[in-house]
Amino acid sequence: MMYEPKRTPRRLTPELALRIALVKEQRKRERKHRQRTQPLTDRERTVIAMVQSRCTYREIGNALGVTPSRVRLIAERIRRNHGKGALLAPDQQFWMLAEAARDLGVSLDTIRRICSRGDVSCFWRGAEGGQYLITDDGMEQLRAEPSIARKGTCVICGAPFAKVSRSAWRRSTCAAPVCGKEWRRTTQQRTIAKAPTEESLTGWTRAAFRALQRHRPPIDRTEWVTRSEVIRRTGLSSMRVQWLRLRRVLTVRPHPTRKGRSGRPVATFAASEIAIVAKAYAAYQKRQTRGRS
DNA sequence: AGGTTCTACCTCAGAGATAC
DNA sequence: GTATCTCTGAGGTAGAACCT
Structure with missing residues (x-):
């Protein structure tokens, strides 16, 4: 049996890791540069010309003898290697929905929804299976669109304000904290003012309410x-x-003697109703536990 | 039919204030 | 110190609108 010396693994020092990363980055840049400077093929030129003359991917595919998906991939490669404007005609600037969505930082569906409403300057390219093309004017209109500009009007004081994030939208009906407070107070009071019904309650509270309606004990x-x-x-x-x-x-x-913070008597609850609620809540917890396991 | 986005409303919980 | 209540923020859910 031949003796094979054990190879000790090379230790990855911070300096070595940095050198490896630098070399990788350099190779990546060279590869990208090669792709960008590569001349356009005949097929790519055809795709560019036909896209600029507003042909659909299906029509281009038929001309080249490939599927529309393959044309889309070619177009994507052209955009990647030669810039977003490579497929745009020199005298006309049109934006595809996906490009507009990326540029404005919103979802594709949001752009599609606004375009289909006819609120922005755009036109429909191709027949069935075509797509919207948005003009520069349309892009300006989109930028001013409330759902994109994240601008709203306060429901309390009517002042304009900027919405900041998706999560904030939930509470973005108001301009100032004081208006938010007022809005919450009114909405909560509206909810509380309504007599409870099975429809207005959800989850286990609905089950508890139903049980109480069926077996409301004398109090x-x-x-x-x-x-x-x-x-x-x-x-x-x-x-x-x-x-x-x-x-x-x-x-x-109300409790006969004990007073709460506001000076009003503290609340007491009917034990017979509590027993029913406890049963409904226990059943809900049991279902939850079963669901998790 | 099923998926996605947006919105309004419902539900819950922590922190802090206050009465006892 | 404890119990109760109020304020506030955040997650869940249903429904509308639209698209594939």
Whole structure:
């Protein structure tokens, strides 16, 4: 058996890692440069000419004897190697929906929705299976479009304001925090003002409400318990109990002696109703646990 | 029919204030 | 110190509109 010396793995020092990264980056740049400086092939020239004369990918595909998908790939390669404007006619600047979406930082569907509404300057290229082309004017109109410019009008004071992010949109009905506060107060009051129904409730609260409607026990001789006792008996959080109270799912009676922070008597809850709610909540938790396992 | 985006509304929870 | 309540922010969900 021949002796083979064990090869010790070369240690990757920070300096070595940096050199490797630099070499890789250099090779990548050279490859890109080769692609960009490569002259256009006849087929690519044909694709450019036909796209500029507003032919569809299907028509180009028929002319070249390839599928429309293959034409799309060729067009993508041209754009990648020779710039986004390579497929645009020199005297006319048109934007495809995807290009507009990328440029404006919104989804393709948003652009499509606005174009199909006819609110921006664009035209339909090709017959069935064609696509929208947006003019420069259309791009300017899109930039001013409220859903893209992220500009809104406050529902409380009517002042214009800028919406910042998707997550903020949920609360972006108002310009100032004070208006936001007012808006939340009114919407919450609107919700609370409505008598609870099966339709207005969701999840386990709906099941609890249904059970209470079916078996609403007499509350004249029932025991009345404080919120902490409700939490202990049901396993619900303080906030959940408060919500059931606000939505009037639970019957509430003021405590005869104890006063709360506002000076008003603290709320007490009917123990008979709490037992039903506890059962509904336990069933919900059981379903949740089964779903997870 | 099913997927995506956007919007309004519902539900929940943590932090802090206040009465007891 | 504890219990209760209010304020505020954030995630979930349903539905409309549109497209493939």
